Structure formats: structure tokens, C-alpha cells
Amino acid sequence: MPEEKDTINKLAKAPIESLHLDAITVVTNLYRAAQGLRNKMEREVLAKHGLSWTSFSILYDLWIWESVETKKLAMSAGVSKATISNITNTLERKELCYRKVDNRDRRITCVVLTDKGRKVMEELYPQFHQGEVEVVSSLTVEEQKVISGMLRRVIRENNF
Amino acid sequence: MPEEKDTINKLAKAPIESLHLDAITVVTNLYRAAQGLRNKMEREVLAKHGLSWTSFSILYDLWIWESVETKKLAMSAGVSKATISNITNTLERKELCYRKVDNRDRRITCVVLTDKGRKVMEELYPQFHQGEVEVVSSLTVEEQKVISGMLRRVIRENNF
């Protein structure tokens, strides 16, 4: 990313009172770290099963909760329900999950993990976790607690 | 996201020595914050011009550097060169930038901002910056410096 100083010059013509350079730096580094994290995981762990980050996060939810409504999957993954519908189709094609219509409210569709899906998770999760550890290994455990606390506040305050 | 305790139960059958719960929390919160950040910006600022986060980050680079090689755009945005090629097509269609083949090395293509593209940036950047400020407003400036420092170390250590 360019230097903040360059941005200041460009803003001569833009109607802005003042630049909050620290906010810019947080946002820039936050997104870059997350992007790198996702790319690393997809390349080093998930690619061998042709799974995207979002696909994996859905499988993870199903692994933990057994059966999850489409809408809750969307909220958990932070994507639209249309995306969940598409990804569920892909995962169904791979026989990693299946749909199940709710009997009480037939508008609701639940997604359920198959045995094959469970096996994939039991193979993949330890490797995924190893990647998580590696990514944050430059931070002490104490620092990890601090950064998690701050991120959690950002998430909460913005309803993310 | 589910509780860490649930994950521990699931891992009974998985060959893993120990769970680093703090690492899990960092990664989970990091990605969720970034995801929420992107969604918020695309919805509240970029949608009115039909721009994605990546499109905007490319326009930003062009705004600062006037002319940038395709490869450098890919590295800066953290996406593949194929993606840059596609997005450049879209931006060209909107007349926000144009391609320019390098004379010295005709394999290299530079992308250049148009006047129209510059006007869009001068309108959009202040609003984007306002969003940045809002997103991190729950952190003090001192905390912003701390979290940026930690994120920067993560980025550096992983070559993100």
C-alpha cells in the first residue's frame, strides 16, 4: 500500500477535514492480514479437497452443530443466503452434506453433515488448526488475548 | 461461531495433540472483522458506483501512483493477476482507467487512471475514510497503534 503521506497530497482537492492516519493503518493491516490468512489456508490446507474458506466454515458449523438452518449459516459465515444456497449445492454434489426440510415450518431448510463430510473434517481440521497457530505464532499468547479483545470490540460495536 | 469447548469434543477422534484456543480466537475474530469491514464499505460507500472492495483498492493505487503495472496491482490487492485482468476490464468499461503497454518491455501492461476515475476517487475517498474511522471508533488511538503493530508483525512474518 502507498504511504499515508501520498494520500494527504491527493486529498488537497477532496472535501475532508482531517485524516485519521491510525484508523487507515488499522483497516489496511486488518484486511491484508485476513486476506493473507484466507489465501494461505485455501492454498495449503483446503485446496486438496477443493474447498473454499467459506465452504470450510460451513462444514465446520455443521460438524459442531450437526444440523443448521440456511439463514444461520449465512449469518455465521458473513455471506448472503444466496451464497449459502450455491455452496450447499456444491457440497451436496461432493456428498459432504444434504438438505432437510423442517417439518414444523416448511419454509425452513436445514443442512446436515454426511459421514463423508465428517471424515473430511476430522482429516482437515487438525491441519487447519496448525495453520492458525502458525499465522499468529509471531504474537505471544498474551498479545493474542489482547488483539482478540480489541477485535471483539470492533465486531460488537459494528454488529459484524 | 461455536464455542471452543465444542471443538474440543469433536477432536476426540482427530489426531491432534493440543488446541491453541487463543490462536483460534485471534483467527476467528480477525476474519470476521475484516469480512464485516468489507461488507460495510461495499454496502454503504462503494455500491453507489458499483465498485467492489478490490476494484476500489485498485483505483486507490492508481490514484496515488498514476500508473501501475498489472503485477504490482495484484500484489498490492492480494489477488491473482487473472482477477486484476478481469477487474481492469470492468473498470475500463466504466471509463475509470485504461491500459497502456510499456514501450521498453512490451510484455508489461500499465494501468492508468482517467479523469473520470480521478473524480470518482475524489468523491469516494472521503466517505471511505469516514467509514474507516467509524469501524475502529471503539478503539482509542493508543489501541489503534497497538493493534496495527501486532497486525503488521503477523503480515511480515507470514509474507502476506
Add this chain to the structure above:
DNA sequence: TTAATATCGTTTCAACGCTAACGATTATGA
């Protein structure tokens, strides 16, 4: 010089991801 190699950007193809529109189902209220 010429052949082999490397680098660059684009294309191809499949999947991801959004908004908006839609059909089906349920809830509400006159």
C-alpha cells in the same frame, strides 16, 4: 544467431458472491 528458458498478461473454466425478483409457506388481522 538460434534454441531453450523465463516472464508477463490474457483466456478458459468452474466456483464464489451479491442484489433483486420469485415462489412457497406461515403469520397477522379485519
Add this chain to the structure above:
DNA sequence: TCATAATCGTTAGCGTTGAAACGATATTAA
């Protein structure tokens, strides 16, 4: 009851995304 509204998941249409294959250009080595 029956019409209206609200909610759910899917579909349509378009742009984004990456791996791999490709063509064009430049570099290297013999």
C-alpha cells in the same frame, strides 16, 4: 374466513476469484 403481509430458500444475472493453459515478448546459453 380470507386477504394481506412477513419470512424463508432458490433462481437469474452479473461481476469477482483462482488454477492452469496459452500466446507474446524478453532473456539466457550455446
